[in-house]
Amino acid sequence: MAQPMGKAGVSxxxxxxxPTLAKLPEYLRLHGYKNPKDYSRSPMQWAVGESQFEWLARDQNKQALFDSYMSSRRQGKPSWFETYPVQDLLDGAIQHEDAVTIVDVGGNHGHDLRKFNEMYPTAPGRLVLQDLPSVIKSAPRLEGVESMAYSFYDPQPIKGARAYTFRAIFHDWPDHICHKILMNTASAMTPAYSKLIIVDFVLPDTDVPLFQASLDIQMMSIGAGVERSETQWRELLHSAGFEVVRICRKNPGMEAVIEAIPMSP
Ligand SMILES: C[S@@+](CC[C@H](N)C(=O)[O-])C[C@H]1O[C@@H](n2cnc3c(N)ncnc32)[C@H](O)[C@@H]1O
Known part of the structure; x- marks a missing residue:
């Protein structure tokens, strides 16, 4: 069970x-008030010399605090499989113990898969957790979950899973990297079977609530990321050859679940 992050986590x-937010006005002035579009030229890179994941990977203590925050921050809130009709996914999955049912890409220490396994102990197939080597090496061993070091800069090695889930991943990245992640995932998907599940905010085009707007500035600062509107999501997915099947959400203040599949040729 993840611990509350406490003073060290806040720090x-x-x-x-x-440090980056303090220098953001200067960054924006120098860059003509344009949205940064390149992770390696994010405001954080400019202000402190590294973007978020390199900064974390360099210091085990900071990485551990971040991972603990990831595990604990949504405690008490519904998971994607309580927002999305997951039974449809399970009913249509290959009912064989070797088949992979869910690959949680960038799943950190596996808190989502652990909860999924508790809620659906008889779900068919395998559950696979993927994250960077620096994160996987300190992840706890979870019953019923296989873990694997993988960077989504590379083609997805697990072929033909029923679902590839990405929770709070795409908002960390600018479009050109999201496009690469999508193409690397599409290369592993079985047509008419595999599904892409994205869990992130889906914002209105105008009148974005203050919390999500401030998160957008935060994501932009630490890695040239974006909190996307429905229009931006559809454009991004379409550009990588995906069509949106449905967008499920419990309320506008929560992350939505986007189901997408590769467009037929
Ligand atoms: C914002 S966290 C989200 C974690 C988890 N999905 C959740 O919602 O709690 C982003 C995750 O992406 C992982 N990550 C960053 N770069 C990655 C890469 N190139 N390949 C795979 N995972 C990566 C991070 O280590 C981190 O666990």
Whole structure:
């Protein structure tokens, strides 16, 4: 069970964000008030010399605090499989123990798969957790979950899973990297079987609530990321050859679940 992040966790998030936010007005002025579009030229890169994941990977203590925050921050809130009709996914999955049912890409220490396994102990097939080597090496061993070091800069090695899930991943990245992640995932998907599940905010085009707007600035600062509107999601997915099947959400203040599949040729 993840511990509440406490003072050390707050200080890690402070160190991750505040030095860059303090210099953001200067960054924006120097860059003509344009949205940064390149992870390697993010405001954080400019202000402190690294973007978020390199900064975390360099310091085991900070990485551990960040991972603990990832595990604990949504405690008490519904998971994607409580928002999305997951039974449809399970009913249509190959009912064989060797088949992979879910690959949680960038799943950190596996808190989502652990909860999924508790809620659906008789679900068919395998559950696979993927994240960077620096994260997987400190992940706890979870019953019923296989873990694997993988960077989504590379083609997805698990072929033909029923679902590839990405929770709070795409908002970390600018479009050109999201496009690469999508193409690397599409290369492993079985047509008319595999599904892409994205869990992130889906914003309105105008009148974005303050919390999501501030998160958008935070994501932009630490890695040239974006909180996307429905229009932006559809454009991004379409550009990588995906069509949106449905967008499920419990309320506008929560992350939505986007189901997408590769467009037929
Ligand atoms: C914002 S966290 C989200 C974690 C988890 N999905 C959740 O919602 O709690 C982003 C995750 O992406 C992982 N990540 C960053 N770069 C990655 C890469 N190139 N390949 C795979 N995972 C990566 C990070 O280590 C981190 O666990």
């Amino acid at each position: 890690c998030l402070y160190d991750l964000s505040v």
